[in-house]
Amino acid sequence: MNILVLNCGSSSLKFQIIETDLDLIEQNADKRLASGLLERVVGNALITLQVEGQPKVRETAPLRDHRSAIDFVLRWIISPNSKINNIKSLGDIHAVGHRVVHGGEKFTKSVLIDDQVIEQIEDNIELAPLHNPANLKGIYGARELLGTGVPQVAVFDTAFHSTMPETSYLYAIPYQMYRRHRVRRYGFHGTSHRYVAYRYRQLANIEREQVNIITIHLGNGCSACAIKNGESLDTSMGLTPMEGLVMGTRSGDVDPSILEFIHHKEGIGMRDIDTILNKQSGLLGISGLTNDMRELLAEEQEKNDRRARLAIDIFCNRVKKYIGAYLAEMGGADSIVFTGGIGENSAAVRERICNGLEWMGLSLDKERNGEKVNGREGEISVDNSRLKAFVIPTNEELLIARDTVRTIKNVPRRW
Ligand code: ADP
Numbered sequence: 001m002n003i004l005v006l007n008c009g010s011s012s013l014k015f016q017i018i019e020t021d022l023d024l025i026e027q028n029a030d031k032r033l034a035s036g037l038l039e040r041v042v043g044n045a046l047i048t049l050q051v052e053g054q055p056k057v058r059e060t061a062p063l064r065d066h067r068s069a070i071d072f073v074l075r076w077i078i079s080p081n082s083k084i085n086n087i088k089s090l091g092d093i094h095a096v097g098h099r100v101v102h103g104g105e106k107f108t109k110s111v112l113i114d115d116q117v118i119e120q121i122e123d124n125i126e127l128a129p130l131h132n133p134a135n136l137k138g139i140y141g142a143r144e145l146l147g148t149g150v151p152q153v154a155v156f157d158t159a160f161h162s163t164m165p166e167t168s169y170l171y172a173i174p175y176q177m178y179r180r181h182r183v184r185r186y187g188f189h190g191t192s193h194r195y196v197a198y199r200y201r202q203l204a205n206i207e208r209e210q211v212n213i214i215t216i217h218l219g220n221g222c223s224a225c226a227i228k229n230g231e232s233l234d235t236s237m238g239l240t241p242m243e244g245l246v247m248g249t250r251s252g253d254v255d256p257s258i259l260e261f262i263h264h265k266e267g268i269g270m271r272d273i274d275t276i277l278n279k280q281s282g283l284l285g286i287s288g289l290t291n292d293m294r295e296l297l298a299e300e301q302e303k304n305d306r307r308a309r310l311a312i313d314i315f316c317n318r319v320k321k322y323i324g325a326y327l328a329e330m331g332g333a334d335s336i337v338f339t340g341g342i343g344e345n346s347a348a349v350r351e352r353i354c355n356g357l358e359w360m361g362l363s364l365d366k367e368r369n370g371e372k373v374n375g376r377e378g379e380i381s382v383d384n385s386r387l388k389a390f391v392i393p394t395n396e397e398l399l400i401a402r403d404t405v406r407t408i409k410n411v412p413r414r415w
Pocket of ligand 1: 218248293342
């Protein structure tokens with residue numbers, strides 16, 4: 001089957017077409033046929049398109065909204081210029097898989113989208129006001145343009161974490177807040193943590209129940225997940241993706257009283273404070289320069305910039321704290337696994353995080369952790385390290401495509 005995977009952000013659209021099916025999943029032989037990114041979706045969009053094996057094509061086009069972005073993608077897919085393997089008409093797209101950020105407590109696995117599912121995703125808008133509306137626009141747009149005959153599946157960022165026990169997901173605030181408003185930890189990046197755990201299991205050649213690892217997703221958004229006996233036991237993001245690790249522009253953990261304090265001192269309201277914590281904090285906030293780790297590392301190295309160094313140090317220190325906390329919570333783990341743009345590509349950041357963890361049994365192998373492993377799968381600790389470390393590039397789109405096929409064919413998810 002050819003699956004169109006859509007990931008709609010507030011002003012962007014990422015897509016991939018993946019050829020997959022139950023037998024291809026079994027043989028790990030599913031293939032990406034094409035991919036693309038449309039940025040500044042409302043306005044003069046910047047568009048990057050690529051047919052697998054061909055050079056990237058960049059162009060701009062005026063786009064009104066997500067629907068017109070999807071329309072643009074569909075036209076490109078079937079245009080004679082693109083020549084995507086096995087795709088000649090829209091009839092060759094057999095299903096659509098959507099990344100949906102917040103599934104609330106309702107969705108513990110991927111589901112076939114119908115009117116009721118759409119209503120329930122709409123109900124979760126209040127939990128993810130930045131993300132779910134954009135995801136929904138993708139769903140409405142694809143339904144309208146491809147017709148309801150093409151099955152669509154929602155794959156939730158929160159679903160993997162539905163196994164967390166109350167001790168992980170409840171906050172120590174009045175219980176009524178949970179009962180009345182479902183205020184609790186949901187966790188995000190679940191598709192990434194799940195994919196990485198699945199690849200780890202394959203590399204280690206063990207059963208799912210034997211997977212005891214800490215996965216650390218470091219991208220623009222960052223989160224850690226304690227995976228015990230193959231299930232999410234705890235994760236660092238909370239009710240929203242704000243909690244936990246330091247991120248590109250998000251603060252991660254702060255003392256909640258800071259909000260009230262800033263409100264008084266700066267004379268600004270909750271909405272502005274939320275913007276500060278979501279959009280002006282993290283690496284950007286500390287460095288005052290950029291949210292981009294690659295640029296910060298360059299500033300630190302080339303200009304010896306103090307605040308760039310501080311931002312990276314605070315970032316790495318927070319990850320280290322979570323590793324320690326999760327090891328204690330899990331009663332030990334076999335490995336930690338790095339993923340996401342920073343985790344996959346920055347040997348320097350991985351080294352700074354692991355530095356000083358030798359006492360807990362983690363010995364990094366400098367050569368294995370070097371440039372060679374960047375963007376690839378591999379072990380980066382020494383052979384006899386008691387706690388091992390790995391780099392495993394994430395592939396959320398592949399998991400979304402696979403879940404789409406399994407959901408349509410009613411085959412329970414396995415990883
Ligand atoms: P998103 O969360 O938006 O998917 P990514 O996973 O692509 O983002 O991660 C983006 C982050 O990865 C940026 O901070 C970028 O600087 C960082 N990154 C990418 N390549 C490197 C690299 N070679 N060294 C350090 N950081 C990198």
